[in-house]
Amino acid sequence: MKLIPSYKYWIINFFGWILFALFMLTIDKITYGGGDSPNRMYYLLSEGVLCGILGFALSFIILYFIENYFNIGDYSKRDVYKLIAVVVITQVIYHSLLWPMLNIPANYFLNKSVDLTLLQKLTNVPHFLAYFIVWLFVVLTLKLVYYINTIKVKQLQLEANLKESQLNTLKGQINPHFMFNSLNNIRGLMLEDADVARNMLTNLSETLRYSLTKSELNSISLEDELEMVENYVEISKIQFEDRLQFETEIDQKSLNLQIPPMIIQMLIENSLKHGISNLKRGGKVSLSTLVTNNLLQIKVANSGTLQQSKNSTQLGVKNIKKRLELLYGQNATFTLIEIENEVVATIKIPIV
Template identity: 30%
Template sequence: MKKIRLNKKQQYWLLQIVGWLSIVFVETINYTFFIVRQFVWEYVFQFCLLAVSGLVASHLYKTLFIKPTTFEKSLSKIWGKALLDTFFITLIMVCTFFIPYIFYSPEFFSTTDFLIQFFGQMMNIARYVVVWIIIYYLYHILDRNRIISQQKLIVENLAKTSELELLKSQLNPHFLFNALNSIKALVLIDAEKAREAIIKLSELLRFTLNYEKTPLIRLSDEIDEVVKYLELEKIRFGDRLDVHIDLQEETLDAKVPPAMILTFAENAIKHGITQLPDGGIIEIKSTANSHSLKVEVCNTGELNENETKGIGLKNSSRRLQTLFGEKAELLLKAKSPNKVSVSIIYPLKYSNHE
């Protein structure tokens, strides 16, 4: 058997009709068995009029005066408005109830009985309006909390995913094994250089473990870590690795995402230098104009199509756009038949982080 599923609008109208018609049933039972102790059609007609006026008044009031932004405020403001809404909806219904008297008994409005009946009806009808307000407001408050919880879960999942991707973009474990093996061999040849290499390796590891705590660092600080990494790799590659760093002086204090250039340098070693029997060259350049900063890492080698689809590249691109906006770019291309270039370009003026 196929289940019938109602959308939110259909659910709303179903609850509206059933809810207000239940007043007719409850009041008819109350008057028939406990107040007047007999069935009177006139009372049923009045209860039907009350239900119709309640349905129309509550819907119009909801449409005109209860906006979705109401439920984005604090709970005290939400329930304060709920109290006012109860009063005004009740007032509209009571005024509707007394409209017929304008035509067949206008003098009734100048009597004391009118005031007694008016406030009596206010108290009586307010009972039902309060129920409507509580149900309607609670539904939206709970729905709002559900949306916030879902958004929180999405953000937490994105954070975990980003954290995993950042961990993936940290130094390759193979580098650590190679560096330690190189240092072990260096100990037998030059103990002083081996000691310096151990210091550089420890400083580099400390940097890669702590860099996510700071969204941006100075370019000069980032390059210091890149130099340590490349010097450690040079122990392994020797003359097969040649490094050229050319930084425009005006760019040294510019802010860059930590470990991003370090990741590019590692990729240059992994996908470029290690694939070439004769080794190659790694070049790091930085330039700036009045509007933007460009940092480029070039290495000897050929561009592999898989590199353009890697997680690390997508993660770096997302980091750039998160920090510097949509104008930030990450470009990976073959600069010549035997040279690959990756560059980041982003505006020097931005508002995401200072």
């Protein structure tokens, strides 16, 4: 939520500053005998208006900093110190301009200048500082409420996206073609090697169970995801046979890190569907993870070219990008490039 471009904020802020200054400054002085003459009362009224206008103008310095350099949802102590410094600078400017400005109505209505000692001016600092603190509290409250509502909306979008991801995955795994091929291949294996066939049935069962349970979670450990990927690859090897080579290079420090469920499985599925399946001689799929600079890098590379996937809907890629955006905002990245007849998909997410 940006307040500076909003004309409604300008109007409310302008009248808010003036009314607040009149209430806190002018009415208080008039009540205690400050308005014993018309000229004195006119001066006090103009004093309140000028204080309000000056506060209104200088408040945009603080607001500009908040909206461009202060993230209400992710700020550090350093950011707080910077905000305090901006408020202090604003106060210096405020008091440097205030007293010369007040001399104008004082000379006009009272035929004299505002004659205060440095100590008297300093004693007014907490009073005027209170105006900015009240205004700052209101602005930060508005932004915090907006941030909380935004988080709620993103959470709802994420839950909907995860449900969609779950359904898309189930469509890819529990469709008649997939089930028929898997079970038919397992049946053939039973005549050749009953133990291998039994292991394939276990892999198929674990894969389907994972898609029904784990995909409902917002995050899981990378180690759990790798277990599911291994089952998925073993099942796929029945179809691809010797055409599929699968390699992994896993950073041990990444095993316990949390990632979105089924995100690696989607990368592997895309590499098989749009890469290996289009190559008569098959190819290689490699999966690697790396922890560096507070980031977890997940990379899946497969033989093939991106041009072979032009006619696809890119549903899996769009799903991955959307989920990363909802979970991590701009802190996560996803790239899909071709390097020397190899398609490389890379995900980088912050370590929480």
